[in-house]
Amino acid sequence: MAVVAAFFLLWEALSVTGIVNARLLPSASETLRTLFDLLQRANVLYALGVTGSEVMLAFVLAVPVAAMIGLLIAENRYVSDVLRPLLFFAFSIPKSIFLPMFILVFGVGFAQKVSFGFFSTIFIVIMSTTAAVESVKVEYLTVARSYGATPMQTAFRVYLPSMLPVLLESLRIAMIFNLTGVLLAEMYASREGIGHMIANWGENFQMKQLLAGVVLISVIAIIFNELVRWIETRCSHWRT
Amino acid sequence: MQPLANITPLTPATNSGSIKISNVGQVFTTSSQTVVALEDVSLEVKPGRFVVLVGPSGCGKSTLLMMMAGLRQQTSGSVLIDGRPITRPDPDRVGVVFQEASLFPWLTAEENVEFPLMLRGTPKTERRAKSQDALKLVGLDGFGKRHPHELSGGMKQRVSIARGLVQNPPVLLMDEPFAALDEQTRMTMGDELLRIWAATEKTVVFVTHSLTEAVYLADEVLVMSARPGRIVDRLQVMLPRPRTYDMLSGDAFSSLRDRIWQHIRKSA
Numbered sequence: 001m002a003v004v005a006a007f008f009l010l011w012e013a014l015s016v017t018g019i020v021n022a023r024l025l026p027s028a029s030e031t032l033r034t035l036f037d038l039l040q041r042a043n044v045l046y047a048l049g050v051t052g053s054e055v056m057l058a059f060v061l062a063v064p065v066a067a068m069i070g071l072l073i074a075e076n077r078y079v080s081d082v083l084r085p086l087l088f089f090a091f092s093i094p095k096s097i098f099l100p101m102f103i104l105v106f107g108v109g110f111a112q113k114v115s116f117g118f119f120s121t122i123f124i125v126i127m128s129t130t131a132a133v134e135s136v137k138v139e140y141l142t143v144a145r146s147y148g149a150t151p152m153q154t155a156f157r158v159y160l161p162s163m164l165p166v167l168l169e170s171l172r173i174a175m176i177f178n179l180t181g182v183l184l185a186e187m188y189a190s191r192e193g194i195g196h197m198i199a200n201w202g203e204n205f206q207m208k209q210l211l212a213g214v215v216l217i218s219v220i221a222i223i224f225n226e227l228v229r230w231i232e233t234r235c236s237h238w239r240t
Numbered sequence: 241m242q243p244l245a246n247i248t249p250l251t252p253a254t255n256s257g258s259i260k261i262s263n264v265g266q267v268f269t270t271s272s273q274t275v276v277a278l279e280d281v282s283l284e285v286k287p288g289r290f291v292v293l294v295g296p297s298g299c300g301k302s303t304l305l306m307m308m309a310g311l312r313q314q315t316s317g318s319v320l321i322d323g324r325p326i327t328r329p330d331p332d333r334v335g336v337v338f339q340e341a342s343l344f345p346w347l348t349a350e351e352n353v354e355f356p357l358m359l360r361g362t363p364k365t366e367r368r369a370k371s372q373d374a375l376k377l378v379g380l381d382g383f384g385k386r387h388p389h390e391l392s393g394g395m396k397q398r399v400s401i402a403r404g405l406v407q408n409p410p411v412l413l414m415d416e417p418f419a420a421l422d423e424q425t426r427m428t429m430g431d432e433l434l435r436i437w438a439a440t441e442k443t444v445v446f447v448t449h450s451l452t453e454a455v456y457l458a459d460e461v462l463v464m465s466a467r468p469g470r471i472v473d474r475l476q477v478m479l480p481r482p483r484t485y486d487m488l489s490g491d492a493f494s495s496l497r498d499r500i501w502q503h504i505r506k507s508a
Contacts, residue, residue, distance in 0.1 A: 139342045146309055146329045146336045147356040157358075161346045238345045238387045 026208045035212035044197065048216075051194040054110060054182050058117025063174060066122040067167075070129025091123045095181060099188050113185045113193065120181025121174050128170030132163040165236035172228045179221060256287040256322065257333075257410030257443035259308065264317035266303055266469075277303050278314070279468035285460075287410065290437060290444045292458035294451060294500060296507050300469025301447045302415055308445060309336045309413050321411060331356055334411045335404030340420035343388040343396055343403075350375060350384030353402045374402035377436060394425040401433070405440065412437075414446045418453070427485075430456055434483060451504075455496045456483055463500050465507035472503050 008028045014020045015027035026034075038044045073080045073087075099116065106112035136159055144158045186195025194213065201209040266278040278300040285291050293301040306312040307319050310329040319326045321333050335356075343352045353371040354362075362370075375384055378398040388396055397417050404412050414433075418426045430453060437444055448454055454461050455477055463473040475496055479487055487493050 137341075139338060140344060142311065143336075143338060143342050143344075143355075144359075146311055147331050147359055148329050149359050153359055157355075158344070161344070164346075236346070238389060 024207065026211060031208060031211045031215060034208045035215055038209065038212055038216075044194075047192055047194045047197050050110075050192050051182060051186065054113040054117060054193065055179055058114045058121060058182060059175060059178050061114070062118045062121035062178065063125055063171065065118075066125035066174075067129045069122070070126040071133060073126065074130045074133035087123060087126060091127065095120050096184055096188070099185060102185070103189060108189050108191065113182050113190070116185040117178050117182040120184075121178040124177050125170055125174045128166060128173070132166035132170065133159070135166050136162045165232060168228055168232040168235065172225055172232075175224055175228075176221065179217070183217070258287050258322055259283075259285040259411065259443065259445065260318075260320040260323075261304075261308075262318050262320075264304070264307065264314045264319060266300065266307075266312075267315045276468035279470050281317070281469070281471055283462060283471060283474075285443055285445065287443055288441045290434075290446065290457060290459045292446045292448060292454040292461045293464060294448060294454045294461060294504070295464030295469070296466045296504050297449075298469075299464040299466040299507070301464050303469070304464075305413050305415050305445060305447050308411070309334055311336075331360075331407050331409060333409055334413055335407065335409040337397070337400045337404045337412065337414040337417045339416045340393070341388075341396065343399055345388050347387075348384060349380065349386050349388070349391065349399045352388070352399055353384075353406050355403060356407050370406055371402070374406045375399070377405065377439065378402045379432065392425075393421050394429050397421065397429060398432070401436065405436075405442070410443060412442045412444045414444065416447050416449065419449065426450075426453070431483075433457065434481070438481075451497045451500050452488065454500065455479075455493055456488065461496070461500060463503045465503065472507070473499070475499060 011025070012028040015022050015025050015030075069083070073083055095116075098119070102112050102116045102119070106115055140158050140162060141154065144154050149157065182193075183195035183198075186193040187199040190196040190199075194217070198210060198213040198217075201207075201213060261281060261283045264278055264281045265276070268275040268277055281300075281304060283291075293304065295301050303312060307314050308321065308326060310326045313327070321330075324333075326334070343349075344355065347355065350368065350371045351358075353374050354367040357367045357370060372381075372384065375381060378401050380395060380398050380402065383391065383395065388399070391399065400417065401412075404414075418429050421429060433444075434457060446454075446457060458477050461475040461477060462471050463475070464470065465472045477496060479490075479492060
């Protein structure tokens with residue numbers, strides 16, 4: 001909290017004292033005022049709605065699909081041998097390279113944003129699910145087995161609680177990738193959405209609006225992040 | 241002298257905890273070679289005895305214990321507990337205490353102890369009552385609500401023992417349970433274990449690397465050799481009970497320990 005306050009103070013100071021040109025860096029107070037102003041406008045709220053639904057849809061599609069693939073990789077040697085190198089390859093290149101392909105397949109619009117968000121998210125979720133499964137200690141499984149646990153009991157009483165902290169953490173990171181993906185797709189080619197607006201402001205050098213947009217997005221991202229972190233601390237107080 | 245009729249045995253006579261292992265062999269086959277982990281191992285443990293398995297690393301003592309727990313199948317021979325073969329884990333006959341951190345960190349101490357009961361759907365109140373008894377027995381009365389990370393190494397192993405005992409099986413198998421503890425805690429836990437053993441009259445099979453621990457705890461020490469794993473000596477420890485710290489420096493104690501050491505040196 002103190003860090004955030006200090007950051008805004010520094011920003012304000014830099015701009016107001018003229019160390020950095022106010023045209024280049026509008027002051028924090030002015031940016032916030034612009035932000036409140038923007039939030040009153042119907043087209044901004046509409047854009048937020050569009051982006052929000054794209055992000056949510058991409059997220060709820062990507063997480064279960066990727067978690068399933070991750071489980072398969074962790075549990076099946078053959079799937080793992082085939083998919084792992086491909087995943088590593090896909091994970092290490094910037095996803096935006098593939099944006100034109102998404103436009104060719106889905107056109108410019110809702111489906112393209114969602115699919116690109118999906119595409120940006122699955123790799124990190126697949127990899128962290130695999131890591132989560134592997135984080136379950138063999139000792140725990142042996143204990144469960146020695147006391148006669150059924151496969152279902154092992155899944156729900158051992159695997160799930162043991163994996164939960166890693167899974168929740170991966171959700172947080174996945175959302176960052178997802179949001180970035182959707183915004184990138186909107187900035188690249190789009191007719192609506194908050195990313196599109198930000199790109200427009202940027203192109204017209206409307207720095208106040210641009211920064212207000214950035215602040216808005218960070219606030220949304222931080223709220224989601226803290227929400228998951230709150231669940232995380234409730235579920236994994238045992239992790240020290 | 242008390243009349244016999246007044247003494248109620250802790251476990252029914254039919255379920256008394258005898259172990260009979262006959263000509264057990266275990267062979268691992270990898271793509272390049274065959275490893276004989278255990279060869280022609282036979283042993284018998286009478287109900288209520290405390291038997292310790294010692295031997296160099298890789299002699300198959302843990303493997304043998306895992307067979308008694310039903311967690312591993314032998315390639316040949318038979319493992320009988322109370323006259324019936326063990327082919328898979330049977331918590332009614334056998335409780336297992338594992339090496340160091342085998343408690344579930346997301347459960348409290350009492351929930352860990354109740355885990356075996358939870359698996360078989362025992363009602364919550366009955367579960368709680370039994371876990372309280374077991375925790376009291378191991379000297380952890382009042383620590384039930386703590387999580388494992390809030391307990392010391394010795395306390396964690398007490399919880400493990402409570403978990404092994406909560407279903408009141410006649411046999412308790414212990415796989416190097418105190419290996420990760422410091423020397424002092426280890427001595428204390430040895431005394432504690434002997435107290436619990438005396439109170440519950442379980443048959444205990446205990447695997448360890450420590451020769452002192454072996455002689456201190458056991459009625460009988462079985463010494464194993466490596467590659468192939470087999471039993472090379474059986475020592476009856478005739479030291480009186482309760483065992484005390486002074487015995488460690490006595491002649492009887494050192495001669496037993498020396499005899500085990502000779503075998504292990506030869507084998508290593």
